[in-house]
Amino acid sequence: xxxxxxxxxxxxxxxxxxxxxxxxxxxxxxxxxxxxxxxxxxxxxxxxxxxxxxxxxxxxxxxxxxxxxxxxxxxxxxxxxxxxxxxxxxxxxxxxxxxxxxxxxxxxxxxxxxxxxxxxxxxxxxxxxxxxxxxxxxxxxxxxxxxxxxxxxxxxxxxxxxxxxxxxxxxxxxxxxxxxxxxxxxxxxxxxxxxxxxxxxxxxxxxxxxxxxxxxxxxxxxxxxxxxxxxxxxx
Amino acid sequence: xxxxxxxxxxxxxxxxxxxxxxxxxxxxxxxxxxxxxxxxxxxxxxxxxxxxxxxxxxxxxxxxxxxxxxxxxxxxxxxxxxxxxxxxxxxxxxxxxxxxxxxxxxxxxxxxxxxxxxxxxxxxxxxxxxxxxxxxxxxxxxxxxxxxxxxxxxxxxxxxxxxxxxxxxxxxxxxxxxxxxxxxxxxxxxxxxxxxxxxxxxxxxxxxxxxxxxxxxxxxxxxxxxxxxxxxxxx
DNA sequence: TGGGTTCACCTACAGTGTATGAGTAATCAA
DNA sequence: TTGATTACTCATACACTGTAGGTGAACCCA
Numbered sequence: 446x447x448x449x450x451x452x453x454x455x456x457x458x459x460x461x462x463x464x465x466x467x468x469x470x471x472x473x474x475x476x477x478x479x480x481x482x483x484x485x486x487x488x489x490x491x492x493x494x495x496x497x498x499x500x501x502x503x504x505x506x507x508x509x510x511x512x513x514x515x516x517x518x519x520x521x522x523x524x525x526x527x528x529x530x531x532x533x534x535x536x537x538x539x540x541x542x543x544x545x546x547x548x549x550x551x552x553x554x555x556x557x558x559x560x561x562x563x564x565x566x567x568x569x570x571x572x573x574x575x576x577x578x579x580x581x582x583x584x585x586x587x588x589x590x591x592x593x594x595x596x597x598x599x600x601x602x603x604x605x606x607x608x609x610x611x612x613x614x615x616x617x618x619x620x621x622x623x624x625x626x627x628x629x630x631x632x633x634x635x636x637x638x639x640x641x642x643x644x645x646x647x648x649x650x651x652x653x654x655x656x657x658x659x660x661x662x663x664x665x666x667x668x669x670x671x672x673x674x675x676x677x678x679x680x
Numbered sequence: 681x682x683x684x685x686x687x688x689x690x691x692x693x694x695x696x697x698x699x700x701x702x703x704x705x706x707x708x709x710x711x712x713x714x715x716x717x718x719x720x721x722x723x724x725x726x727x728x729x730x731x732x733x734x735x736x737x738x739x740x741x742x743x744x745x746x747x748x749x750x751x752x753x754x755x756x757x758x759x760x761x762x763x764x765x766x767x768x769x770x771x772x773x774x775x776x777x778x779x780x781x782x783x784x785x786x787x788x789x790x791x792x793x794x795x796x797x798x799x800x801x802x803x804x805x806x807x808x809x810x811x812x813x814x815x816x817x818x819x820x821x822x823x824x825x826x827x828x829x830x831x832x833x834x835x836x837x838x839x840x841x842x843x844x845x846x847x848x849x850x851x852x853x854x855x856x857x858x859x860x861x862x863x864x865x866x867x868x869x870x871x872x873x874x875x876x877x878x879x880x881x882x883x884x885x886x887x888x889x890x891x892x893x894x895x896x897x898x899x900x901x902x903x904x905x906x907x908x909x910x911x912x913x914x915x
Numbered sequence: 916t917g918g919g920t921t922c923a924c925c926t927a928c929a930g931t932g933t934a935t936g937a938g939t940a941a942t943c944a945a
Numbered sequence: 946t947t948g949a950t951t952a953c954t955c956a957t958a959c960a961c962t963g964t965a966g967g968t969g970a971a972c973c974c975a
Binding site: 447459460461462463513568569570571572573575577581583584587588591597598599600601602603605606608609610612613614616617620621632633635636637640643644645646647650657660661664665667668669670671672673675676 | 695696697698730761801802805806807808810812815816818819822823826832833834835836837838840841843844845847849850851852855856865866867868870871872875878879880881882885895896899900902903904905906908910911
C-alpha cells in the first residue's frame with residue numbers, strides 16, 4: 446500500500462487554511478511557497494483562465510501532478526495566490542491619531558494590491574477571505590474602526606462596508622480595462638444611443654464616466670467615510 | 681461554401697450587446713431566449729462551474745454545437761444569463777417622494793435577485809454590467825440620486841458606491857454559504873484561536889459575525905446612505 | 916542495514932470549449 | 946412550380962483541462 450496524501454484532502458472550500466504546508470525535510474524541489482509565487486506570476490501574465498496546472502508546472506520545470514502533493518487542487522491554489530496578494534498590502538506599523546487616516550490607508554493599500562494583480566479583485570469577491578494575510582489586514586481595519594467608536598455588529602458591518610467597496614470598485618475597474626478597452630465602452634455607448642429615450646439620466650452622465658478611475662474611487666470612498674463618521678461618535 | 685456565422689463573432693468582452701439575437705423566421709427549435717433561460721436554470725442548480733455547453737444542450741434536447749449559432753461562446757452566455765437576473769429586479773414604477781426610499785428599494789431588489797441566483801453575484805462583480813436590463817436599473821438609481829442633488833462625477837460615484845456595496849455584499853454572502861457552510865467558519869475560528877494574540881479585535885468580534893446577513897447588510901447600507909445624504913443636499 | 920516516509924513522475928480518464936464542414940428544411944425570387 | 950438561398954441543426958474532431966492511481970527513487974531514523 447502506498448502512502449496516501451492525508452494532508453491534501455478533498456476540495457472543501459476554505460480548507461486550505463486548516464492545513465499546514467508540507468514540512469520540508471531537506472530542501473525539496475517544490476515548495477508550497479514556490480508554487481504560489483509561480484502561480485501569481487502566471488496569473489499576472491495570463492489571468493485566471495490562463496492558469497492551468499500543466500502550464501504552472503512547466504514554469505517550475507516539473508510535472509503537473511507533482512503539484513498535488515503540496516496543494517490539494519487548483520481552487521486551493523487560487524486561495525493561496527489571493528492571500529499572497531493580500532500580503533502585499535503594507536500598512537502603517539502604528540495606528541494614526543485619526544481613525545479616518547487608518548481606514549483610508551487600508552483602502553488605498555488594498556486597492557493598489559488588487560489593481561497590481563488584475564485577476565485578484567474578481568477572485569476576492571467570490572470567496573471567503575480568511576487567509577492569514579487577509580485576516581491580518583482585517584485586524585487593522587477592525588481596530589481602527591473600534592477606535593472610531595464602533596462596536597459589536599456595527600463594527601463588523603462597518604469593516605465589511607469598507608472592504609466591500611474597495612474590492613467591488615477594483616473588480617469593476619479591472620473588468621472594464623480588460624482586453625480591448627474600447628469594446629465594452631462602444632457597446633455601452635451604442636446601447637445608450639439607440640435607447641437614449643429610455644435612459645436619459647444615464648445617457649447624460651455616461652460619457653463622463655470611466656475616465657479617471659482614481660477620482661471616481663475617492664469620491665465614493667468619501668461618501669462612505671462620511672457616513673461612518675456620522676455613526677462612529679469619535680473623531 | 682456554407683453560410684458563415686457572421687453575427688456570432690469572436691470573443692470580445694461586452695460584444696454581446698452589439699449583436700441582435702438571430703431573427704426568428706418561423707419558430708425555430710432554439711432561441712437565444714430559450715437558451716438563456718435554460719442556462720439560468722442550470723446555473724441555479726449547479727453553479728457557474730456546473731454549466732457546460734454540452735450539459736446545457738442536453739437539457740434542451742439539442743447538440744452542444746447548435747448553441748453556437750445563437751450565442752458566440754460560453755462567456756457571452758454568462759453575460760446574457762446575468763442580465764436576465766437583473767431583469768428580475770422589480771422597481772417601483774414611479775419614483776418615491778424621498779430619494780432614499782428609491783435607493784433602498786433598488787438595493788433590496790438587487791440583493792434579492794442576486795441571492796436568488798447564487799452564481800450571479802460573483803459574476804456581476806467581474807464584468808461590465810451593460811446589458812439592457814442592468815442599464816435600465818442603473819437609470820433608476822441615477823435619476824433617484826440626481827433627485828437627491830448629485831450631479832456630474834459625484835453622481836456616477838454615488839451610483840457606483842450603491843451598486844458596489846450590494847454586489848460585494850451579496851457575493852460575500854453567497855461565498856460563505858456555499859458548500860459546507862461549517863468549513864469556512866471552522867477554518868476561520870481555528871485560525872483565530874491559534875493566533876488570537878495577533879488578531880485581538882477580530883477574535884473578539886468574529887463570533888458575532890456572519891449570523892444575521894440581512895441585519896449586517898442593512899447596517900452597512902445605512903452607513904452609506906447617511907454618507908450620501910450628507911452630500912446630496914436635498915432631502 | 917532495513918523499513919518507512921517523502922515526493923516527483925508517468926499513465927490514464929472523463930470532460931471541456933469550440934472550429935469546421937456537412938446536411939436539412941424552410942423561405943424567397945422567378 | 947421550380948431553383949437558389951438562407952437559417953439552422955448535427956457530427957466529427959482537436960487541443961486542452963483537472964486530477965485519480967500507481968511506481969520508484971531518495972532520504973530519514975532505527
